[in-house]
Amino acid sequence: xxxxxxxxxxxxxxxxxxxxxxxxxxxxxxxxxxxxxxxxxxxxxxxxxxxxxxxxxxxxxxxxxxxxxxxxxxxxxxxxxxxxxxxxxxxxxxxxxxxxxxxxxxxxxxxxxxxxxxxxxxxxxxxxxxxxxxxxxxxxxxxxxxxxxxxxxxxxxxxxxxxxxxxxxxxxxxxxxxxxxxxxxxxxxxxxxxxxxxxxxxxxxxxxxxxxxxxxxxxxxxxxxxxxxxxxxxxxxxxxxxxxxxxxxxxxxxxxxxxxxxxxxxxxxxxxxxxxxxxxxxxxxxxxxxxxxxxxxxxxxxxxxxxxxxxxxxxxxxxxxxxxxxxxxxxxxxxxxxxxxxxxxxxxxxxxxxxxxxxxxxxxxxxxxxxxx
Amino acid sequence: xxxxxxxxxxxxxxxxxxxxxxxxxxxxxxxxxxxxxxxxxxxxxxxxxxxxxxxxxxxxxxxxxxxxxxxxxxxxxxxxxxxxxxxxxxxxxxxxxxxxxxxxxxxxxxxxxxxxxxxxxxxxxxxxxxxxxxxxxxxxxxxxxxxxxxxxxxxxxxxxxxxxxxxxxxxxxxxxxxxxxxxxxxxxxxxxxxxxxxxxxxxxxxxxxxxxxxxxxxxxxxxxxxxxxxxxxxxxxxxxxxxxxxxxxxxxxxxxxxxxxxxxxxxxxxxxxx
Numbered sequence: 001x002x003x004x005x006x007x008x009x010x011x012x013x014x015x016x017x018x019x020x021x022x023x024x025x026x027x028x029x030x031x032x033x034x035x036x037x038x039x040x041x042x043x044x045x046x047x048x049x050x051x052x053x054x055x056x057x058x059x060x061x062x063x064x065x066x067x068x069x070x071x072x073x074x075x076x077x078x079x080x081x082x083x084x085x086x087x088x089x090x091x092x093x094x095x096x097x098x099x100x101x102x103x104x105x106x107x108x109x110x111x112x113x114x115x116x117x118x119x120x121x122x123x124x125x126x127x128x129x130x131x132x133x134x135x136x137x138x139x140x141x142x143x144x145x146x147x148x149x150x151x152x153x154x155x156x157x158x159x160x161x162x163x164x165x166x167x168x169x170x171x172x173x174x175x176x177x178x179x180x181x182x183x184x185x186x187x188x189x190x191x192x193x194x195x196x197x198x199x200x201x202x203x204x205x206x207x208x209x210x211x212x213x214x215x216x217x218x219x220x221x222x223x224x225x226x227x228x229x230x231x232x233x234x235x236x237x238x239x240x241x242x243x244x245x246x247x248x249x250x251x252x253x254x255x256x257x258x259x260x261x262x263x264x265x266x267x268x269x270x271x272x273x274x275x276x277x278x279x280x281x282x283x284x285x286x287x288x289x290x291x292x293x294x295x296x297x298x299x300x301x302x303x304x305x306x307x308x309x310x311x312x313x314x315x316x317x318x319x320x321x322x323x324x325x326x327x328x329x330x331x332x333x334x335x336x337x338x339x340x341x342x343x344x345x346x347x348x349x350x351x352x353x354x355x356x357x358x359x360x361x362x363x364x365x366x367x368x369x370x371x372x373x
Numbered sequence: 374x375x376x377x378x379x380x381x382x383x384x385x386x387x388x389x390x391x392x393x394x395x396x397x398x399x400x401x402x403x404x405x406x407x408x409x410x411x412x413x414x415x416x417x418x419x420x421x422x423x424x425x426x427x428x429x430x431x432x433x434x435x436x437x438x439x440x441x442x443x444x445x446x447x448x449x450x451x452x453x454x455x456x457x458x459x460x461x462x463x464x465x466x467x468x469x470x471x472x473x474x475x476x477x478x479x480x481x482x483x484x485x486x487x488x489x490x491x492x493x494x495x496x497x498x499x500x501x502x503x504x505x506x507x508x509x510x511x512x513x514x515x516x517x518x519x520x521x522x523x524x525x526x527x528x529x530x531x532x533x534x535x536x537x538x539x540x541x542x543x544x545x546x547x548x549x550x551x552x553x554x555x556x557x558x559x560x561x562x563x564x565x566x567x568x569x570x571x572x573x574x575x576x577x578x579x580x581x582x583x584x585x586x587x588x589x590x591x592x593x594x595x596x597x598x599x600x601x602x603x604x605x606x607x608x609x610x611x612x613x614x615x616x617x618x619x620x621x622x623x624x625x626x627x628x629x630x631x632x633x634x635x636x637x638x639x640x641x642x643x644x645x646x647x
Contacts, residue, residue, distance in 0.1 A: 230517040
């Protein structure tokens with residue numbers, strides 16, 4: 001079975017072990033340490049870590065298409081944001097009559113805009129199951145349509161990157177408009193509860209953090225399952241010699257489309273888990289800059305390793321939190337500098353640094369010796 | 374009477390209704406049959422009334438000076454280029470002019486391009502695995518497992534192309550010659566009926582050339598092999614039958630000795646070397 005194969009793999013076992021270990025430790029420190037202890041993890045930190053894990057899942061999704069399929073998507077923020085909006089719409093409907101204007105159906109911004117009734121595309125979002133399906137479907141369908149058109153016309157490389165960038169930019173401009181019915185500039189915010197749990201309580205925050213950790217684990221295993229399957233090897237083949245792959249009988253555009261859609265859905269899930277934790281979703285998540293930043297995380301962590309993407313996302317975002325606290329203006333310079341340094345000195349990223357040591361050990365294996373002979 | 378019986382035979386579909394993926398019919402001998410094929414690009418006749426027949430299991434060498442139409446001929450066979458006139462048949466049942474590239478590849482025509490292209494990041498074994506004739510749709514590929522008979526087939530081909538000891542090496546580190554063999558191996562994994570091999574020994578050492586000659590001659594019989602080559606020494610070492618192309622049509626055909634003594638051929642092609 002392609003999904004269970006990664007579980008027998010040592011690298012995946014280590015990854016899951018570390019991830020679940022971290023989840024347990026953070027929860028334990030949060031729940032059982034006295035508040036004045038140095039080891040106490042505050043609710044703020046739990047949510048911050050939950051946010052990092054969302055970013056890590058997004059980075060894994062980007063690494064799947066960039067690292068293994070060779071498609072540099074500079075627009076994955078769009079899928080992330082769409083998943084986030086689907087979740088945000090559900091959370092908005094959960095507010096009910098507790099909004100500022102107290103309208104039982106219409107969200108505040110619609111009352112403010114003098115709308116009389118809910119637009120048709122908001123229907124169904126009061127039901128959790130519908131919203132959660134849309135979290136997968138909205139980014140999935142966009143990726144399907146976009147990918148179908150792009151891959152069928154054999155658009156690849158820089159051109160594809162530029163189009164993905166344009167896609168997210170176009171969506172950002174569209175979502176900025178009040179007429180779109182997604183809260184315009186301000187987006188969706190002022191959420192009250194999710195599945196009946198109050199979002200402001202510590203327990204819900206911890207629950208969301210754990211849910212994000214589990215989502216990351218599942219997402220990682222799905223990606224790893226694809227990558228270690230024959231389809232994963234076909235993706236690498238498409239990445240390295242597209243024409244040859246087509247010539248031995250694979251429909252390259254379908255392989256690309258499948259992996260791209262899976263990746264978009266994972267990004268959507270990451271966005272959906274992100275929104276209740278940060279408490280807001282607005283069009284700035286569509287900004288091209290954010291999508292580029294995601295690519296930087298993956299590059300820093302190490303392309304085509306998946307776990308490298310997680311490391312990159314966590315490290316960069318931790319650094320961002322620290323830096324923007326100390327000197328906010330210097331952050332972008334620091335990020336840029338870091339990116340330049342890594343591309344020059346660590347072309348395979350941090351993961352490359354780690355695997356270099358293990359590679360040294362197996363240069364004595366027979367296959368490597370024969371290879372050099 | 375017998376015709377009537379054949380028509381009323383209910384457990385058989387009439388031949389003209391049979392699906393295109395029906396087996397290649399070589400009962401009449403030829404596996405590839407090109408008749409009166411012409412194609413011109415902007416008025417330049419790249420192929421001019423070309424007639425060529427390849428028998429099942431034959432090893433045929435095609436030589437000719439640059440611009441003689443060798444590559445265009447291969448493009449026509451593999452469906453990349455459509456001729457202006459003429460007909461191209463694979464066996465006596467499949468009209469290649471009505472089929473597209475992947476269909477022709479699945480039907481059993483494998484083509485090796487001049488420049489070797491293998492998947493450098495994957496191992497030799499994985500390269501062959503991907504090329505194997507299996508269901509190549511998305512979900513079957515995702516759930517595919519390595520069956521013993523697949524492994525056997527890969528081992529068999531590894532043996533044939535002499536890369537058995539390198540099976541776990543990434544294809545990127547192979548030498549130029551080894552890559553050429555791997556690529557031929559990948560074609561073999563597709564179980565083709567006809568192999569089109571474009572300049573297999575370009576850039577090879579003397580030794581590698583010998584190995585390649587052995588490989589190609591061992592393939593003939595099971596598959597039909599068409600080799601386009603410039604290297605006359607190499608052609609002499611493998612060829613049983615040689616076709617000389619010149620200005621888009623067949624100039625001479627026969628054994629290497631017959632061909633090289635043909636005054637026409639000497640004039641247009643071999644003469645350059647002498």
